[in-house]
């Protein structure tokens with residue numbers, strides 16, 4: 266993916282809604298697009314390894330001209346096994362990526378005329394799964410880390426205490442010099458102990474990074490890992506508002522507003538992970554000049570992500 270030339274507006278992805286409508290008028294057009302995004306360097310037959318361009322059958326299969334081997338073009342993608350037209354899926358991806366704060370299940374259901382709220386909800390969750398690219402790079406440079414609390418009623422008190430109704434989210438963000446932020450990573454954690462915080466940092470930050478935290482003891486074992494740990498002790502009395510790291514503080518304020526606005530704050534714990542994934546996807550691509558580019562990126566990941574049955578989505582087994 267990384268070695269390919271940068272995608273171009275109007276060639277690799279539609280620039281606006283008019284172009285979107287022109288490009289994706291029927292199922293055949295959508296299948297051709299999936300083919301192109303999924304095999305940018307050409308298709309190789311799974312059976313005979315022929316590189317001859319296959320034809321796409323009217324039922325959506327790739328048919329090898331050499332051996333006749335057939336494979337569904339949507340096998341192994343989020344579209345696998347869908348009974349809805351691909352066009353409607355494409356519209357959903359366009360909606361999710363073209364609105365600044367994404368789409369809600371209700372919004373999706375209304376705009377696309379989906380029969381049930383459950384379908385819209387399932388689609389959104391499938392797309393959110395696709396937003397996290399497997400094997401993505403670790404953060405590097407200087408990384409600020411802090412926790413924030415989502416949901417419930419603000420009660421103050423000591424860190425990690427009086428927060429029974431809240432979810433704890435740990436956030437890591439690259440701090441750029443002289444100013445600004447790079448990429449972000451987030452994870453819901455059960456508590457603020459070192460056992461919860463440090464493994465997250467080890468997963469998301471490259472060895473050798475400078476990790477900036479406050480004086481919280483949960484971070485004290487960081488120096489045993491290959492990080493340069495810089496602590497900023499602002500208050501030793503346990504600041505009730507607690508968020509002391511300025512970068513994380515600014516970023517954390519956005520998901521809270523976003524969750525409250527789009528989802529009316531009704532995000533249960535096990536699904537919060539997916540919302541955090543969606544936010545991370547948007548944040549890390551916030552400088553994309555074009556919304557169409559976001560559409561393209563999500564499409565790339567959607568064709569590389571296996572579909573997940575509804576039951577599993579409901580169970581909310583989130584894997585990083």
Ligand SMILES: [Zn+2]
Pocket residue numbers: 310311312313314315329330331332333334
């Ligand atoms: Zn073949």
